[in-house]
Structures are given as structure tokens and as C-alpha cells.
Ligand SMILES: Nc1nc2c(ncn2[C@@H]2O[C@H](COP(=O)(O)OP(=O)(O)O)[C@@H](O)[C@H]2O)c(=O)[nH]1
């Protein structure tokens with residue numbers, strides 16, 4: 001029922017900003033004109049596109065978006081890297097793969113066209129035009145592009161029920177689910193023992209839909225008691241309902257009405273979904289003898305029921321074909337009518353605030369943002385260095401950490417004396 005794969009995704013690297021100066025015939029010291037690097041492309045996962053399985057991901061496991069281009073002289077910015085779009089089946093759950101387990105959820109792509117960025121591209125570096133200051137009109141500093149995010153993720157296909165079976169306990173819901181699909185529900189179990197939904201894929205003609213048993217919605221079950229969260233999400237997303245009635249009950253129509261009123265208490269939206277009514281257990285002789293009377297009783301409440309035997313399979317193909325047909329109609333209407341708003345998930349941005357810790361006597365600064373600028377700073381000019389680091393908020397954090405003039409500071413692969 002679940003299909004699960006692990007893939008690695010990597011955003012493109014940002015292009016480097018460059019150091020360049022204007023060269024004009026009559027201006028010996030032209031101003032800086034180094035363009036910025038373009039941002040790297042992101043890896044985006046989108047649901048839908050007619051994809052129904054995760055099989056393709058078993059072959060290809062590494063996905064990398066395009067890098068941004070480096071900046072150029074004359075303030076020309078580098079081109080942004082293209083996003084890499086990965087299409088997955090609707091109903092795919094995306095989570096981070098962690099070493100410790102517990103894989104945190106990134107997004108649950110329940111509807112077509114929902115999308116999530118799973119690996120951001122690195123930012124492009126700034127060209128030297130950004131580093132002009134009153135005392136330095138010709139900065140020989142530019143930023144390197146940031147590397148793209150690199151992470152492993154898990155894609156898990158979760159089937160979502162299209163059709164729910166409701167009815168009193170013991171009417172044969174589990175038996176019907178088992179008969180119509182390859183699912184193996186517990187037959188004649190206590191109404192609330194089923195905490196995990198059992199889903200069955202029903203094949204009818206060339207098509208298929210997902211069937212779920214909605215267990216005993218009576219006697220306070222509308223309060224959600226006994227039903228786990230997973231259950232509720234299936235139930236709520238069900239598009240049509242098969243209402244199963246026990247043919248051997250002395251009060252068939254009343255049973256149906258009773259269950260429907262419980263259903264409205266449980267969820268009024270669910271109660272308004274189209275229902276197919278099916279009388280079960282027609283293999284029993286006393287039921288078979290009553291078929292005409294049952295049909296009349298239901299006609300009086302404007303209902304034409306199906307007659308089935310979950311035990312011997314009679315009438316089930318017809319019931320399932322009808323369910324498929326109604327399901328198609330409901331889906332067609334939904335596409336024509338209200339549009340499901342496209343949901344775009346945005347993972348939390350990474351922190352860019354630098355942190356400081358001590359390794360022996362040395363103050364070590366950690367901040368990807370700073371590391372890449374430090375990596376391209378001309379340290380032979382301490383004035384410039386100090387100014388740029390202050391501009392980026394480094395002196396503030398170091399000050400807080402208790403740094404004093406003369407202390408050693410390290411950032412990336414650069415080490416210097418604080419003054
Ligand atoms: N004779 C007969 N018994 C059935 C039929 N469907 C279910 N049953 C029996 O009815 C009882 C309850 O069935 P179950 O599927 O567990 O009902 P649920 O509580 O609605 O899920 C079990 O003993 C089944 O074997 C049927 O079509 N004919």
C-alpha cells in the first residue's frame with residue numbers, strides 16, 4: 001500500500017560576484033563594476049502530472065539543480081540557475097531523512113499542483129560594487145556564491161481513500177472491503193478495535209479507486225472517540241460513500257436513517273457526500289425471500305438500493321462499477337467548479353545570524369554568510385577587513401562573546417588578531 005523511496009537533492013550553487021573596475025580611456029581609476037553572481041536553482045517537488053508511482057525514483061536517486069552563473073564586469077549579473085522540478089504522485093508525503101530517525105515532515109502533497117522547495121539554491125555572491133565605502137572607493141572584495149542546500153529526503157506514497165463504507169457494526173463492511181479488494185481487514189472485530197484504517201484498491205474495468213471502511217459511527221463515535229487521526233483524514237477526504245445495510249435486520253430503512261443522522265453529527269460535510277445504498281447478505285434465504293419488499297420500502301424514501309452478498313461476491317462488481325462512475329462524476333464536477341487553492345509549502349529559512357564559540361583561546365565564528373565573504377577578503381588590508389566585518393554584524397557578536405583586542409579570531413579558513 002505504501003511505496004517509499006529515498007533520494008538526495010541538491011540546490012545549485014550561487015555564482016560568484018566578481019571584482020572588476022571600469023576601464024575608460026580618460027578615467028584611469030574607473031569605479032568598481034563587478035556584477036553579482038546569479039542564485040542557484042532550487043529543487044522543487046510538485047504533485048500531479050499524471051504520475052502514479054514512485055518507481056522512477058528507484059533508478060535515479062540524485063537530483064541537482066543548475067548553478068547560477070558568475071557575475072561579469074560592467075555590472076553584469078550572472079544568470080540565475082534553473083529550478084529543477086521533480087513530479088511525484090498526488091498523495092506523496094515528503095520528509096527529511098535524518099541519521100537519528102524521526103524524519104521531520106516537510107510537506108504532505110495531498111492535492112495536485114501542490115509543491116514544496118526541498119533544496120534551496122545558494123545565493124549569488126555580491127560583486128565589488130557593493131563594497132564601496134567612504135574610505136574605500138575601489139574595493140578589492142567580492143562575495144563567493146553560496147553552495148546549494150544538499151539533503152536527503154524520503155518520498156512516501158500514501159493512498160487516500162476515495163470511497164468510504166459506512167453502516168452499523170456487523171453489517172459486513174469489513175467483509176465487503178475484503179471481497180472487493182485485496183485488503184485484509186479484521187472481520188467481525190469489535191467496532192473500535194480498528195485504529196489504523198485498512199485501505200483496499202478496487203479494480204473495476206481498467207480503472208481503480210481506493211476504498212476504506214469507516215468503522216462504527218454509532219453511540220458517541222461522532223465525537224471522534226476511538227478513531228485515530230489517520231482515520232479521520234481518510235474519512236474527511238472520501239468523495240463518495242457506500243452505505244451498507246444488513247438485509248437480515250428487521251428495520252432496514254430505520255437503520256439507514258439512524259446511521260445517517262449519526263453521520264451528520266460526526267461530520268456534516270461528510271453526510272452530504274453522494275451515497276450508494278447497498279443491502280448486504282442476500283445469500284441468506286430469509287433475506288432473499290424479502291428482496292421485493294425491501295425494494296419497495298426503500299423506494300418510499302426515494303432510494304434505489306444495490307443488492308449484494310459480501311460473503312459470496314454476488315452484486316459486488318456492479319456496486320463497484322457504479323461507485324467508480326459516481327466517483328468520476330464527482331471528480332469532474334470538482335474540476336469544473338471550485339478550484340482547490342494551490343498550496344505552496346515554504347520551509348523555514350535557515351538562520352543567518354552568526355554564532356561564536358571558543359576553541360582554546362581562539363574565538364571561532366560560524367556563519368556561512370560570513371565565511372564566504374571572509375574567504376574572499378583581502379586580509380592584507382586590515383582597515384578594509386575590520387570595516388566589512390563590522391558591516392556584517394560580526395563585531396557585535398564577538399563583543400558579546402567577550403572578545404578583547406589582541407584575541408585570536410577565526411572564521412572559515414581565515415585567522416586574524418582582533419583589534
Ligand atoms: N451470510 C452473510 N454473512 C455476512 C456477509 N457479510 C458479512 N457477513 C458476516 O457478518 C459478520 C460481520 O461482518 P463484518 O464484515 O465484520 O462486519 P462490519 O462490522 O460491518 O465490518 C461476520 O460474521 C461476517 O462473516 C454476507 O454477505 N452474508
Ligand SMILES: [Mg+2]
Nearest residue numbers: 173174188189
Ligand atoms: Mg468491520
